[in-house]
Amino acid sequence: MNKRRWVAVAIAAGLFLFAAVTAMTGPTKEEQEQVLSGINGLLYGTNEMGETIIEEGSSDSRIVEISVDGTIADSGESGLFSTETYNHQDFLQQLKAIQEDSTIKGILLEVNSPGGGVYESAEIAKEMKKIKELGIPYYVSMKNMAASGGYYISAGAEKIFGTDETVTGSIGVIMSGINYAGLFEKLGIEDQTYKSGALKDMGSAQRKPTEADNKVLQSFVDSAYGRFVKVVAEGREMSEEAVRKLADGRIYDGAQAKENGLIDALGFPEDALAQLKKDHDLENAEVFSYEAATTGFASTWLGSSLAEVQGLKMSETSRVLSLLDSIGTAEAPKPLYYYGGE
Numbered sequence: 001m002n003k004r005r006w007v008a009v010a011i012a013a014g015l016f017l018f019a020a021v022t023a024m025t026g027p028t029k030e031e032q033e034q035v036l037s038g039i040n041g042l043l044y045g046t047n048e049m050g051e052t053i054i055e056e057g058s059s060d061s062r063i064v065e066i067s068v069d070g071t072i073a074d075s076g077e078s079g080l081f082s083t084e085t086y087n088h089q090d091f092l093q094q095l096k097a098i099q100e101d102s103t104i105k106g107i108l109l110e111v112n113s114p115g116g117g118v119y120e121s122a123e124i125a126k127e128m129k130k131i132k133e134l135g136i137p138y139y140v141s142m143k144n145m146a147a148s149g150g151y152y153i154s155a156g157a158e159k160i161f162g163t164d165e166t167v168t169g170s171i172g173v174i175m176s177g178i179n180y181a182g183l184f185e186k187l188g189i190e191d192q193t194y195k196s197g198a199l200k201d202m203g204s205a206q207r208k209p210t211e212a213d214n215k216v217l218q219s220f221v222d223s224a225y226g227r228f229v230k231v232v233a234e235g236r237e238m239s240e241e242a243v244r245k246l247a248d249g250r251i252y253d254g255a256q257a258k259e260n261g262l263i264d265a266l267g268f269p270e271d272a273l274a275q276l277k278k279d280h281d282l283e284n285a286e287v288f289s290y291e292a293a294t295t296g297f298a299s300t301w302l303g304s305s306l307a308e309v310q311g312l313k314m315s316e317t318s319r320v321l322s323l324l325d326s327i328g329t330a331e332a333p334k335p336l337y338y339y340g341g342e
Helices: 003-024 029-044 088-099 118-133 181-187 211-236 240-246 254-259 269-279 301-309 316-327
Strands: 049-055 058-069 104-113 115-117 138-147 159-162 167-169 285-292 336-338
Touching: 049 088, 058 088, 058 269, 088 118, 088 285, 104 269, 115 118, 118 138, 118 211, 118 336, 138 269, 159 254, 159 269, 167 254, 211 240
Parallel strands: 058 104, 058 285, 104 138, 138 159, 138 167
Antiparallel strands: 049 285, 115 336
16 A cells, blocks of 8 residues: 555544544444544545646636546446446536536547447436536547447537547447247246236247337337437437438448538547637636545455445445346346447
């Protein structure tokens, strides 16, 4: 551990000793809670966001860099103990912090995502729309991939940048499942399901889908697809008919996306940032990013394990199950704005 963490451990040990002495004199419940809170804060840190200055500049006129890196899904874990590359709750917290910070005059959103959940993508788009209504411009820089839901959250930007190598597009909805009915029939296994209506077990892996099943599920997917098309049409100032011609699920590289009007320019994050500064007279702006506080020794194996025992951190099994629940499983498929499906 570094010096800072050793100091935190020493202070924590002192608090433990103080707690023991206080216990002998009959502490109140409030005093016990205060001591425990202090110990946990030193050991594990807090979930409060910090800021990292990327470029010095005016503190009254700032640009914030935020990013979506990974599958857009809510794993159910947020804050200091999250191990996901992308943390949905943390990102929403950042978007809400932007809305309350009058010093922020511009946003650079970096996207590297194959998309993800329909609901989670819509949550991000909703918050980004609020930011636009406040008059704060946001530019998007697409990195390796900004497909499906990754494009959904980018479409409303004032300008979108991508590179020749960027994989984007995949505008559409997918809902995948596995059907074992044929295998069960060969093995002599029969489905025994009691239901209140014929469509109660739509998408069941144990029986063959009926025509009614297919009709209802396809209608469900088409409805979500229509919302995606509308978001793109409004963001890119295109007709829905024009968007539908591009939105058959195919992917585009950056050059193809620019040719079809899905992005504005070819370039990397630094190019998008430079253009944002130029377009909105922000050459002297401070540029910063958000970060989660990481005091204590929570990032060490011991700290992480202790947090899991105390119930402050999800176990690996719980985290995986939560992630699967958010994006759907073969037994319970969900509609996704996701490139490639599951």
